[in-house]
Amino acid sequence: MQRKDYQDALNELRLGSSFCEEMEKKLSTERAEADEYTDEVTHVDVISPRRSHKGLAIAAAAVLLIGGAGGTVLYRNKDTFLSTTTNEDSSYYDEKSFAFPFGTVDLHGLVVNYQCDNYMGSAPVTVATEEMGEQLISLFSITDFEKLDTLEPIVKGSGEVMDFHTDYFFADFYDNGIIEIIYIQDDVYREYYKIPEDTFAKMRNIIFKDYDLGSIDQFGIKAELFSAQLRVDDYDGGLSNTEAIALASNINNIQWNERDTDGVKDSSDTITLDFESEGKKYEIILGDNGMASVEADGKMSYYSYAAEEYPYMRRTVDKGVDADCPVKYDEDDTWLAVTSVMERRGGAVYIEQEKAVLLDKDEKKEIYDALAGFEWRELLNSAVGGFDIYDTSLNFGSCSIGFWSDGKCMVSDYTAERTFMYLLKKEDYQHIRNLISEAAADYEDEDKVADYCIDHILYEDDSDQFFMLRDNSVTTGLANYTFDTGEKELKKILLDAEWKEDISGISSANTMYPVFKDLRRGILYLTTDGMMIIPDYGLKYRCSDSEKLSAYLKEMRKNAAETENTEKEEKTDNTENSEE
Amino acid sequence: MNNDSTALYAFRKYGNTVLRAAFAISGSYAEAEDIVQDVFLSLHTKPRSFNDDEHLKAWLLRVTINKCKNLRRSFRFSRTCSLDELEHSEAICEISTDGRELREEISALPKKYAEVIFLHYYEGYSIKEIAEILGKNENTVGSLLRRGRDRLRTELEREDEICREKIIKTL
Numbered sequence: 017m018q019r020k021d022y023q024d025a026l027n028e029l030r031l032g033s034s035f036c037e038e039m040e041k042k043l044s045t046e047r048a049e050a051d052e053y054t055d056e057v058t059h060v061d062v063i064s065p066r067r068s069h070k071g072l073a074i075a076a077a078a079v080l081l082i083g084g085a086g087g088t089v090l091y092r093n094k095d096t097f098l099s100t101t102t103n104e105d106s107s108y109y110d111e112k113s114f115a116f117p118f119g120t121v122d123l124h125g126l127v128v129n130y131q132c133d134n135y136m137g138s139a140p141v142t143v144a145t146e147e148m149g150e151q152l153i154s155l156f157s158i159t160d161f162e163k164l165d166t167l168e169p170i171v172k173g174s175g176e177v178m179d180f181h182t183d184y185f186f187a188d189f190y191d192n193g194i195i196e197i198i199y200i201q202d203d204v205y206r207e208y209y210k211i212p213e214d215t216f217a218k219m220r221n222i223i224f225k226d227y228d229l230g231s232i233d234q235f236g237i238k239a240e241l242f243s244a245q246l247r248v249d250d251y252d253g254g255l256s257n258t259e260a261i262a263l264a265s266n267i268n269n270i271q272w273n274e275r276d277t278d279g280v281k282d283s284s285d286t287i288t289l290d291f292e293s294e295g296k297k298y299e300i301i302l303g304d305n306g307m308a309s310v311e312a313d314g315k316m317s318y319y320s321y322a323a324e325e326y327p328y329m330r331r332t333v334d335k336g337v338d339a340d341c342p343v344k345y346d347e348d349d350t351w352l353a354v355t356s357v358m359e360r361r362g363g364a365v366y367i368e369q370e371k372a373v374l375l376d377k378d379e380k381k382e383i384y385d386a387l388a389g390f391e392w393r394e395l396l397n398s399a400v401g402g403f404d405i406y407d408t409s410l411n412f413g414s415c416s417i418g419f420w421s422d423g424k425c426m427v428s429d430y431t432a433e434r435t436f437m438y439l440l441k442k443e444d445y446q447h448i449r450n451l452i453s454e455a456a457a458d459y460e461d462e463d464k465v466a467d468y469c470i471d472h473i474l475y476e477d478d479s480d481q482f483f484m485l486r487d488n489s490v491t492t493g494l495a496n497y498t499f500d501t502g503e504k505e506l507k508k509i510l511l512d513a514e515w516k517e518d519i520s521g522i523s524s525a526n527t528m529y530p531v532f533k534d535l536r537r538g539i540l541y542l543t544t545d546g547m548m549i550i551p552d553y554g555l556k557y558r559c560s561d562s563e564k565l566s567a568y569l570k571e572m573r574k575n576a577a578e579t580e581n582t583e584k585e586e587k588t589d590n591t592e593n594s595e596e
Numbered sequence: 597m598n599n600d601s602t603a604l605y606a607f608r609k610y611g612n613t614v615l616r617a618a619f620a621i622s623g624s625y626a627e628a629e630d631i632v633q634d635v636f637l638s639l640h641t642k643p644r645s646f647n648d649d650e651h652l653k654a655w656l657l658r659v660t661i662n663k664c665k666n667l668r669r670s671f672r673f674s675r676t677c678s679l680d681e682l683e684h685s686e687a688i689c690e691i692s693t694d695g696r697e698l699r700e701e702i703s704a705l706p707k708k709y710a711e712v713i714f715l716h717y718y719e720g721y722s723i724k725e726i727a728e729i730l731g732k733n734e735n736t737v738g739s740l741l742r743r744g745r746d747r748l749r750t751e752l753e754r755e756d757e758i759c760r761e762k763i764i765k766t767l
Contacts (some may be wrong), residue, residue, distance in 0.1 A: 024715045025698040026616040031632065036611065039633065043604040043640050131708065405737070551723070554734070 025190065034290075077478075112149030117161045118197045118207060119184055124149030128223050132176045132261050142223050151222045159215050161195075175258030175422070178219060191216045191257065206358075230260040232267050235300070235310045235317065239293030240264075247288040249396070251335035261408040262332035263289075272308070272319040279307030279320060287333055289380060302329060327397065329590045336393030336439045342427045343410075343417065345384045350470055351375040353383070353452040354553045355408040369519055370554035371456035372465045379455045383410070386451060390444045395424070395437040408449045409553070411472070419445050430536050466515035466557045469550050474507045474531075482506065484573060485530040485539070497576040503533065506572075509565050510540070515548065518558040523547040529569040602652070603640035610653055611636070614660050620714035621664040623703035631663050657719070658729060661711055699749055709744025712737055 031039075112124030144152065168176040176191035186198040193216055195209040220229065231240045241260040246253065255263070269537060280286065283303025290299050299311040306323030354372045375383065406418030406426065415429045424443050427436045474482065482503035483496045525543035530540040538552035546562030549555070559565070614635055618628035629748065635656060646652040705713065711730060715721045727734040 021698060022702070022713070025696075026620060026714075026718055027704060029616055029619060029699070031611050031615055033634075035629070036607075039607055039611070039636060040604065043607055043636060278600075399631070568627070 040380070050451045094427065095334065112146065112153060114153050114156050116156070116187075117163065117209065118195075119182065120186070121182055121187075122149075123152045124234070126180050128178055128180050129179050130224055132229075132258050144223060148222055152219065155215065155218055155222065159211050162210045164194075164210055174263070176216070178216075178223070189216055189219065228264075230257065230264050232264045234267050234270075235311060235312070235319070237293070237298055239291055239298065241289065241291060244289045244291035246333055246335075247290075248286075248330075248335055249337050250335055253335075255333065259333050263287075263329060266325065266329045266332065270321050270325050271555065272321050273319050275350070278316075278318050279303065279305065280311050280318075283307060285326075285330070286331060288419070295546075297414070302326065304330070324365050330397045334395045334397040336395045337427075339392045339394035339438065340440065341388045341390065341392055342436065343384065343387050343412075345380075345388075347377060347380065349380075349412050350468060350554070351380050351383075352411040352465065352472075353409070353455060354411070354555070355449055355452045355456060356554065357453060357456075371459075372553060372555055373452070373456040373459040374461070374465055374468060375455055379451070382450065383451050386444075390440050393439045395439055399427045408445075408452055410448075410452075411553070413472075419448055421445060428536065430534070462517040462557065463515045466548065467511055469538075469553065469555065470507060470510045470540065470548075473540055473550070474503055474510070474533050475537060476529055480504050482531055484569075484576070485532070497573065497580075499572055499576065502572055506531065506568060509568055510548075513559040513561065513565065515557040515559050518547065518556050522555075527570075529573065531569075544570075602643050602646070603636050606639060606652055609649070610656050613653065614656055614699070616718065617657055617660045618712055620700075620702055620718065621661060621710045623705065623707075623710065630685060631660060631767045635659050651709060654729075657715070661730070664707065664711075678735070678736060690713055705744060705747065709740055709747060710741045713744045718742055 031172045111122050113122045123144055124146050126149070128142050128144060130142070177188055179188045181187065184199065188196045188198075189211075190196070191213070193211045193213045195211060197207045197209070199205050199207070230242050231238065241255060241264050242257060243258065244255050246255045246259070246531045260345065280301050280303040283305040285304040287302040288299065289301075290297070292298070297311075298313075299309075301309045304326045306321050306326065308319040308321060310319065351374070352372060353375055354370055356370050358369075373379075406420050408419040410417045410419075414431060415427060418426045418428075419440075420426075421442070423440045423442045425438050425440055425445075427438065428443065429436070480501045480503050482499050484499065485496045523543045523545055525545040525547070529542045530539050531542065538550060541547075541549040541551065542565065543549075544562065544566040546559045546565070548557045548559070550557075611632060615628055615632050618631035618635075619625060622628055622631065638659065639656075644655075646655065702710070702713075712726055715726045715729065716723070721729065722736050723737050726732075726741075727737045730737065732740075
């Protein structure tokens with residue numbers, strides 16, 4: 017799909033004339049009573065779309081930076097809480113409040129959102145009923161909310177999250193019991209709490225009871241999969257809650273056709289589930305050839321289904337296979353390590369900030385020894401997953417590893433066409449993160465890191481070719497300008513410049529030049545006022561003297577545009593001539 | 597901009613923008629209608645001043661996204677009745693049906709992807725700007741964008757395959 021197709025599809029939608037007429041009438045009348053609509057905006061920020069500013073609107077986002085990369089919606093909206101709880105047939109205004117340590121919330125009528133990794137359907141947003149409100153209050157009354165004394169990004173569960181918000185804060189409950197509270201009054205700041213893990217499951221079961229998450233209702237079987245035993249590849253063990261929810265959803269939504277004979281024996285890969293319900297034993301075997309067998313208390317039945325559904329199910333229960341550590345140690349190799357930390361920006365305001373370090377020999381060895389000692393499992397069926405994009409990475413000459421807080425990690429080999437996914441234990445992720453954070457804490461040679469990034473992205477080879485993304489790719493259908501010469505000169509200008517880290521990311525420039533050589537290695541975004549942004553690492557730098565760089569890039573782009581126009585005109589002339 | 601006429605001005609200028617955002621995110625024509633009404637009546641009831649049109653538009657989109665997030669109707673309901681609703685919708689018209697299949701795919705996108713896809717592909721906001729608007733980490737937005745795009749592509753490719761199979765069978 018092209019951007020244009022998407023835009024065209026939506027542009028074909030318009031408001032009907034009678035609706036417009038009606039709205040114009042309403043909007044032309046005297047204002048309604050103030051309490052009828054109660055949106056209150058305390059803070060609205062101007063964000064300029066790329067179209068009008070041709071590039072980064074970093075300056076426009078300046079005010080927002082206070083919220084940081086992991087910031088929040090900086091306005092409050094009274095309508096979102098109380099008025100959304102109105103319901104035609106219930107008395108939703110009865111208070112069922114609970115005083116959490118982070119604020120009092122009316123649980124009756126609370127709007128709760130639920131997301132489960134790999135379970136794409138998610139569950140509907142639910143408005144808590146009076147009964148739910150009471151049950152939640154009973155549950156929370158016996159729950160210990162332990163305030164965590166940390167501002168470090170912490171491991172946020174393994175796939176399930178429930179969230180709600182009030183006028184004063186956003187609350188995210190993760191399935192490992194971590195609660196993240198983001199306050200939106202005056203300044204933005206966060207607090208973390210911990211509750212027992214089973215409290216999360218109890219909350220989910222109360223609020224989303226009607227959706228039978230994790231239960232199958234198929235093959236004449238109604239049962240929960242949370243306690244099922246799973247066999248795939250060399251794994252034989254329990255299902256995680258997220259796997260149970262995702263798999264149950266898949267099984268419930270597939271069209272199964274009963275058949276007389278067993279076709280599973282011809283499959284090359286299977287998912288086997290063993291579970292019990294109401295004293296009966298069940299075994300379901302799903303084959304990658306679109307065949308399944310179901311044993312219910314000793315009675316066999318067989319089914320077929322669309323085989324293309326199998327990979328989706330397989331991905332949800334990818335436990336991986338034992339693998340060697342994918343990192344090879346070479347003491348001459350340069351290692352760039354990047355991790356994000358929470359930095360105080362004054363008062364109670366924090367910003368999530370990337371810290372980069374070029375590791376010394378001892379640090380490299382320590383990290384390598386740790387990596388080599390981990391139990392690596394290669395995920396054979398998984399796409400990239402987890403709540404966030406990796407927050408910690410190691411970058412070597414020929415490959416990089418991104419680490420997710422849930423233990424997943426991605427190894428990108430710049431010479432290979434694909435990336436490889438692995439699974440580590442969460443504590444292993446935390447260990448690597450700690451080692452990198454320690455190494456990065458006092459590291460100050462920013463120019464050296466910037467030079468490494470420049471050298472890495474505009475890497476050394478025989479070619480003098482490089483590319484620049486273009487901002488009119490939609491209309492031209494071309495993604496970038498190609499420069500057959502000039503890369504080495506550009507690189508020299510960039511390396512000669514003195515780069516200082518600029519955590520603000522603020523640029524007043526309205527022109528930006530995104531240059532790259534091989535997209536797998538990243539892009540350098542260069543602005544005319546001396547900013548260099550490297551999104552792959554989340555790093556931002558500024559050089560004091562950017563005139564030479566700006567002039568060079570401007571000239572290169574101008575020439576490329578002129579060459580393109582000339583070629584276009586020649587093409588048109590040729591076409592016209594041939595038509596004649 | 598005169599405060600008293602801001603809502604009317606905003607509706608005339610950005611009514612369709614809000615409609616498209618609401619549809620792209622909620623996946624439902626009926627919800628989109630309600631949201632359009634809600635957004636502009638809110639502004640009418642409590643007018644506020646804006647620096648310029650971009651400021652106004654940014655505010656409208658924020659409120660629209662927020663309202664989509666807080667829909668009382670269930671996710672499943674809103675995303676299964678969208679195209680049928682069109683027949684009964686008085687508020688919305690399609691000026692052509694060319695993009696109908698794609699709209700069907702757009703409406704089926706999970707909300708978390710729909711928001712970022714709309715802001716990026718329709719409004720042209722960068723990942724950084726979207727991260728600020730939605731209060732999410734830039735990396736998360738990048739990931740959502742990639743996954744949403746893959747999902748749209750997969751759905752479209754799936755449909756293509758079904759079509760191809762049908763043609764082969766017919767032959």
